[in-house]
Amino acid sequence: MTSNSLADIVEKMKAGSITRGWGAVCAFNRERLNRVLQQQWLEKYDGASYLPVFSGSMDLNDSGTEYGVMTQVMLGKPLLSFEPARLDTSRAKLTLSILGGNFSVHEKNRGLLYEFDITEAHGYTLTVELDLSLVVGVVDRLGRVTLDLSKGTRFSCNLPGSATGQTKIGAYFDERFKALPPERQVYVLGILDLKGQSDLTPTDFVVLTQRAPGAEVARAKNAADGAVVVMIKLRGSEYGGETPSPERFPYLIPDDGDYSATMVLAEEYVSRSDDDKLALIQSLLFPGEKNVFVEHSRHVPKDLVIFGSLDPSSTSLTIEPGVHVMKAGSVPFEYKAYLNGIATNVTWSVRSLNSNTSAGTINSTSGFYQPVTGAELGRDLVRNIVTASYTDPQTQIEHKVQALLLVSTRSMAISPGVVSRIEGQTSTVTFVATALRGATLTWKQPLYGTLSVSGHTATYTPPSAAQLLALPEFTVVDTITVEDDTGETVEASVVLTRVAPTLDIEPRFSASVERFASVTLRERSGAPDALTRTWQVIGEGTVSSDGIYTAPAAPRRPYDIVRCEISHPDFGLLYAGYSIIKLASHIEEARWTGLNKFQLVAMRSEKLFANGFQQLQLQAIIQTNGAPLNQEEEDSLRMFYVQSNQQVPEVPALQEGIEDVSGTQALWAQTRDSNRFKPYPGMASGETQTQSGVSASSDRIDLFMVTRSPLATQFYAVFDDVLGNPWRSDIYPGTEDGIISLVPQAVPSPQKDDYKMERTRVAGGGGNNPDPNDDYDFDNFLETVDYWALTYRRDQQVGVDFLTVEVEEPWSIVQWESDAPNETMFSYTGWAYKDSTKPSSGNVMQYDPVLIKNLGTRIKSEMLTSLALNKIRIGLFRESHNVSPPPDKPNIRQDKYPELHPLRGEKIKLDLRDDEGNYHKVAIGFVANDRNRLFADVRGD
Secondary structure, three states, X not given: OOOOOHHHHHHHHOOOOXXXXXXXXXXXXXXXXXXXXXXXXXXXXXXXXXXXXXXXXEEOOOOOOEEEEEEEEEEEEEEEEOOOOOOOOOEEEEXXXXXXEEEEEEEOOOEEEEEEEEEHHHOOEXXXXXXXXXXXXXXXXXXXXXXXXXXXXXXXXOOOOOHHHHHHHHXXXXXXXXXXXXXXXXXXXXXXXXXXXXXXXXXXXXXXXXXXXXXXXXXXXXXXXXXEEEEEEEOOOOOOXXXXXXXXXXXXXXXXXXXXXXXXXXXXXXXOOHHHXXXXXXXXXOHHHOEEEXXXXXXXXXXXXXXXXXXXXXXXXXXXXXXXXXXXXXXXXXXXXXXXXXXXXXXXXXXXXXXXXXXXXXXXXXXXXXXXXXXXOOXXXXXXXXXXXXXXXXXOOEEEEXXXXXXXXXXXXXXXXXXXXXXXXXXXXXXXXXXXXXXXXXXXXXXXXXXXXXXXEEEEEOOOHHHHHOOOOOEEEEEXXXXXXXXXXXXXXXXXXXXXXXXXEEOXXXXXXXXXXXXXXXXXXXXXXXXXXXXXXXXXXXXXXXXXXXXXXXXXXXXXXXXXXEEEOOOEEXXXXXXXXXXXXXXXXXXXXXXXXXXXXXXXXXXXXXXXXXXXXXXXXXXXXXXXXXXXXXXXXXXXXXXXXXXXXXXXXXOOOOOOOOOOOOXXXXXXXXXXXXXXXXXXXXXXXXXXXXXXXXXXXXXXXXXXXXXXEXXXXXXXXXXXXXXXXXXXXXXXXXXXXXXXXXXXXXXXXXXXXXXXXXXXOOOOOOOOOOOHHHHOOOOEEEEEEEEEEEOOOXXXXXXXXXXXXXXXOEEEOOOOOOOOOEEEEEEEEOOOOOHHHOOEOEOOHHHHHHHHHHOOOEOOOOOOOOOEEEEEEEEOOOOOOOOOOOOOOHHHOHHHHHHXXXXXXXXXXXXXXXXXXXXXXXXXXXXXXXXEEEOOO
8 A cells, every 4th residue: 555644745745736726625534434424324313314225126137037026125324435536526436235134036937046134244235336516505505515325327236146137236226216305315524614704715616536545556455445625716716726637636634643634725825814724624514513623733835734633523422333233132232322432421212113012122321222032023123223312511402313223033144045956057056144243153064965164155066967856856955054153043945956847836935924824825837626736845834735835833944845746647747846935033013904094284374484494394193903103104204296196305405495596496395304494373283183183092293394386285195104005195094184285375575664773882881772863872982882683573573583694795884974085983894693503603793804904903703792592783883083092903094994995885785584484685784974873674686
């Protein structure tokens, strides 16, 4: 592996600026970005945005004679790698392990070829080659570096089979991902805050990927390593830069220390103040505020280069382990929680995604988890979510983190579980056995074929053609047995036949047949009824003379083979074939088979403002005829249009609503997550629930709708059961309350009188006299600080807060007492807003860079009074003529500061969104010929 030390990088950078016209460059390495991805993957399990399990079938060859069946396949955390990366592209590869599920391969004429249950230890994966993309939020002005699985350029899966089959499995996943809601498949690697006004504020960026030095060498140990490189345009640059040369641009992550992130500031900005450099670092954000950029050292070979690491933030709560698999009935397992790397006390809870009875229990204080017994496990593989909750004693902010816990009926697995071989088909079979705790495995030699063993893998060689013809029966089973060091075993079956089966039995394969359950088997020979039909079970179940199979009460083996032979008294055996029965390893928990109620209810009102952000909360009330829905069934709920039967789009990933941008097609959107905007005034939710008249045992599922449509629209809801079958509220059980009509309301048109500017004197003496004709507070107090509060009342009645604030250039305005060139009576403004999404942002007054450059140290960023959340203040700073001003505060003479003239006569332009989701365009300026007072008006642009 090629060395790439810090000293080497600095030496290369001495040759000249590497930024190629960009204002700054940031690079992040693979290891830490994968930690960010795992955090998000687990966070998705806190709601309904996790990846679903996949079930379906796909052709495995071009002729369509071979097909695969996938059942409940669960994908693991995404891992980023850089094999396809090149610095002039944004390509990367994402690999998702397969944690569980079942896969079988069938041939249309011969039936089942092989079948097996999957564990993560088998090493099966889905890989996606994709381009990293840039998403900029219109409302929050945050630029996000994203991975969107629906935009993958090539999907491939290494489940056993031919290269063609693996490509077709990849195409199946490609199709399924494109149909998923965006929030289930979009991941954020990093964020740039684009809202600052400094010359070093990022305004635009390009995302590239770069392989690590030496990674392209054949069989290199670091073949997957690389970095995401972000080329950043800064506000102080008129243009962006050019794509750097892959051959000459250095790899910015040193390999001789704990470095995982590097920032480069272009040479032209190096002379700027340390505060500005810090501001640039602070504009680097990460999803969930769980990670921060930590500086280790800085150097100035030409550009300024800051070497650092991407470390957990002080509020980063983690669980160990993040993913765990255990056997039902095992001894308790202890979870640990860490806050900023230090073990901490949390509150623990556990819930199941796919079972109502098998979640097990966890001690709320100690973190000891106890699974249910094997007899109580209601699914073959139970998927649980363990949650740790912690409330910061200082801020009272709650932090939560999730871990995935899989509970299985077995501690061992083997792949494939069953496979068939016939005369002339003597190819070997590779078996892979896995154990949960890495036990030593012992393979037993089968009765007919032979095994060549290598650790957890064994190659089975079937009997020769001659040996097959000599089998004692037309159909026999060769058992492959693996035993661990505790004596537990797992078995696979090889079905051997003398020649190709001549009898077609339906069904050829039956999966997960429960104890005592029956399967009706039918042979399709068309032979006369007078011929003798002999049915027999190779295994533990029984079969009647007319082909009705009954599963055993307590199966010890995973498969039964039911064979049927048709013979003639004179000619002997005429037809022979078999069916494979896979026996359930658990007692299936109670389920439901139909719905008694599927009702849609508006929780407050059926009205909402058509601004794209105000949510209308709905509740789906679902009553089954048996067990309640499980969590996955609830999480599959989504809304459809009655008129078109099309699914309502999801609120785009990383957004709170439907952004008002050109090209937006969605008039309605749905989400399972509530946002921070207030609902439309209406009846209280408690009244709605009381009137619904349904029992407390009903499932109640919340969801939210937003719209930009002017028209009332009807909707129905759909959810999927455990088998993937859809259930519609307008059909099951088919009552009128399965359809709901939602009524958009026109967005208010604010008038000037709806806005008020209210003054508070915070320094310099005087009071808060609101009389516009009384100048006492100004004539008698010449050097003052006033904070002007902008307030809005819809229709002059309903008071609202502002949840988002954008200030266009300029950020400050100025006013002199008169037009005289030697005038020194001078006023200027700043502004402050405390965002509820960033409570740690502090009370900071913001100013236009031109003002800061000219007025220097007289500009104070600290506010003199604390600022409440979601409130905006305009600071008005008044200065007067001083005969002998102090050295640090010289007079501001009008003719001596021509650079301030563009700020005179201007207005502060605010783009605001209130807490009902409505948009405002407001201008704030000085009252005509008055440097003492401010006014607010509606902008017409």
